[in-house]
Amino acid sequence: MVARSKGYRSKTRKLLEKKVREKGAIPKLSLLMHDYSQGEYVVVKINPSIHKGMPHRRYHGKVGLVVGKRGKAYEVKVNIGDKERVLIVRPEHLIPFNGIQKR
Incomplete structure (x- = not known):
């Protein structure tokens, strides 16, 4: 048997x-044109x-x-558990946060 691949987009x-x-x-x-400050x-x-520019x-x-x-x-600085990560993300994968999270 061949081992299952575990690529970047696995389980998605x-x-x-x-x-x-x-x-x-x-x-x-x-x-796309939104300028985030x-x-x-x-x-x-x-x-x-x-x-x-797609994040994990x-x-x-x-x-x-x-x-x-x-x-x-x-x-973009994101908290995962107790760690802070800085992601490099293109604007196609970002939406403004209005206090109520949309999915």
Whole structure:
């Protein structure tokens, strides 16, 4: 028997699934053009159709703080357990945080 592969997107069948009417659609331009400033809170919401700048699945749905910008991507500080991680995420995978988390 061959060992099961454990790639970057393993165990994401339901997590990175789009609804039927969303398949093939590009994200809203307002989300892509949104300019996040330092100190702003954002939600990491992975868009599975865009692979560039995609964070790991463990950060999907987490709320983070924008700490800087690196090229087109943003540096987002996220707490996982008792550790702080700094992610480099493109704006296609971020949505503004309004106090009520949308999924």
